[in-house]
Amino acid sequence: MARKTGSHSEITGPKIRAEAQRLFARHGFAAVSMRQIAAAVGVQAGALYLYTPDxxxxxxxxxxxxxxxxxxxxxxxxxxxxxxxxxxxxxxxxxxxxxxxxxxxxxxxxxxxxxxxxxxxxxxxxxxxxxxxxxxxxxxxxxxxxxxxxxxxxxxxxxxxxxxxxxxxxxxxxxxxxxxxxxxxxxxxxxxxxxx
Amino acid sequence: MARKTGSHSEITGPKIRAEAQRLFARHGFAAVSMRQIAAAVGVQAGALYLYTPDxxxxxxxxxxxxxxxxxxxxxxxxxxxxxxxxxxxxxxxxxxxxxxxxxxxxxxxxxxxxxxxxxxxxxxxxxxxxxxxxxxxxxxxxxxxxxxxxxxxxxxxxxxxxxxxxxxxxxxxxxxxxxxxxxxxxxxxxxxxxxx
CATH class of the missing domain: 1.10.357.10 (Tetracycline Repressor, domain 2)
Structure with missing residues (x-):
């Protein structure tokens, strides 16, 4: 399947926010790692830092x-x-x-x-x-x-x-x-x- | 100074509860370890498990x-x-x-x-x-x-x-x-x- 057009940030931004929100609400902010959020989004942890500093x-x-x-x-x-x-x-x-x-x-x-x-x-x-x-x-x-x-x-x-x-x-x-x-x-x- | 009379649990129970409450409220339950609670109480982590299973x-x-x-x-x-x-x-x-x-x-x-x-x-x-x-x-x-x-x-x-x-x-x-x-x-x- 061809990759959709649009910038990287346009595609992953809303998804990162949605997954972070879901994970924070379920487990609590302190218990969730950037690695877990990345896994839920389906990207490497490093890619998350392109979107957010921390x-x-x-x-x-x-x-x-x-x-x-x-x-x-x-x-x-x-x-x-x-x-x-x-x-x-x-x-x-x-x-x-x-x-x-x-x-x-x-x-x-x-x-x-x-x-x-x-x-x-x-x-x-x-x-x-x-x-x-x-x-x-x-x-x-x-x-x-x-x-x-x-x-x-x-x-x-x-x-x-x-x-x-x-x-x-x-x-x-x-x-x-x-x-x-x-x-x-x-x-x-x-x-x-x-x-x- | 002589040690006060009273059982171990009578002396440390209220202190463990007070310190746990203070630490949970300040940092959140997930972010606090049994080791931290023990340190705040002034006992070894092992001693905490005499008082509470977890x-x-x-x-x-x-x-x-x-x-x-x-x-x-x-x-x-x-x-x-x-x-x-x-x-x-x-x-x-x-x-x-x-x-x-x-x-x-x-x-x-x-x-x-x-x-x-x-x-x-x-x-x-x-x-x-x-x-x-x-x-x-x-x-x-x-x-x-x-x-x-x-x-x-x-x-x-x-x-x-x-x-x-x-x-x-x-x-x-x-x-x-x-x-x-x-x-x-x-x-x-x-x-x-x-x-x-």
Whole structure:
């Protein structure tokens, strides 16, 4: 079979990322070697270093791409000009859906932060803060509109995100409730929690 | 200085557990060797095996003790005969306080579950379920009393526990809010979320 056209990095990049993500999620970052990742991709370990300087850079790349995607997807979906209640509902449904669709990298984002360099950790924390601020702005707007009754918008932001991301730890496809039903129930709880 | 009286296991057991917990939390279970734990305790690696059959048994021991303590502490504190609203408030304050006081082992309980054997994992999951049921019983009682308005007590249980445990990820001693203020604010959000 003829080799496909395209640069080396175009062909192996996504595959390296996919295999690294799968292996890190399954065994933990510390327990996975560059050699194992190379074997899973079907290249020599040396070829991996053409793509990434080291294992930490690969982890950072996965977590950063995830945060970039999350923020971009939310900004594309956020209803512009809508009132705070409508924006909060959209945020709740978006967060649950986006995270369930990317359970593996969400899991890594919580589990492997400590394996980032200090500098890369700060970058991921910055992106996380950017995302949290999107929610906090909605909560502040709702307070200003007199629609929400929240004692502390910062804490409400952290509480809502923890609650929503928690769905990933127990949700099973084909279980008692569909994703849509789960989103409905969480939206009911969040709406009440912010006093709307 | 004379050696203290007491059996070998009485003296080193708590120290082994403390050092293992500290090292697992700092570096991750996979990255820590029995030799490192022994060095931190100040004994030979061989001596460690008098106390525990292997590293996984040590992890299980830490996580199981934590869950046993959590359940026992809650049952000792749960206000008997009180109405659901009072019991829920007590639960919220208890959970935040207990988890903040044991941040290291709580962190391990989330991070290192995958490193347990299937059998030990099932035991920890069973204990977690027992604890969750304590909360769900309160929510069901509140529904029966007509005080709570919850679309699904199972999901509300998961949502509340995720929200409360999330405090551990951002709370810093000496920050903007004291533990008591955080507990007050979370209680306000939980109370509203359950429609009370």
């Amino acid at each position: 294992k930490e850079a690969l982890l950072f790349d996965l977590l950063k791409s995830h945060m970039d995607d999350l923020i971009a997807a939310w900004r594309a979906e956020a209803p512009e000009g809508a009132d705070a209640l409508a924006r909060l509902e959209r945020f709740v449904r978006f967060h649950i859906r986006f995270n369930l669709e990317r359970a593996e990298v969400v899991f890594l984002s919580y589990m492997e932060l400590r394996n980032l360099s200090e500098e890369n950790f700060a970058k991921i924390e910055g992106l996380r803060k950017t995302y949290e601020t999107e929610l906090e702005e909605i909560l502040k707007a709702g307070q200003a509109e007199g629609v929400f009754l929240i004692p502390d918008t910062k804490l409400a932001t952290m509480a809502i995100i923890a609650m929503l991301t928690g769905v990933n730890t127990w949700f099973r496809e084909g279980g008692r409730l569909s994703r849509a039903m789960v989103a409905d129930i969480y939206w009911d709880m969040v709406r009440k929690a912010v006093g709307a | 590293k996984e048994a040590l992890l299980f021991d830490l996580l199981k003790s934590h869950m046993d303590d959590l359940i026992a502490a809650w049952r000792a504190e749960a206000p008997e005969g009180a109405d659901a609203l009072a019991r829920l408030e007590r639960f919220v304050r208890f959970h935040i306080r207990f988890n903040l006081e044991r941040a290291e082992v709580v962190f391990l309980s989330y991070m290192e579950l995958r490193n347990l054997s299937e059998e030990n994992f099932a035991k920890i999951e069973g204990l977690r379920k027992t604890y969750e049921t304590e909360l769900e019983e309160i929510l069901k009682a509140g529904q029966a009393e007509g005080v709570f308005l919850i679309p699904d007590t199972k999901l509300a249980t998961m949502a509340i526990i995720a929200m409360l445990t999330g405090v551990n990820t951002w709370f810093r001693e000496g920050g903007r809010l004291s533990r008591a203020m955080v507990a007050d604010i979370y209680w306000d959000m939980v109370r509203k979320a359950v429609g009370a």
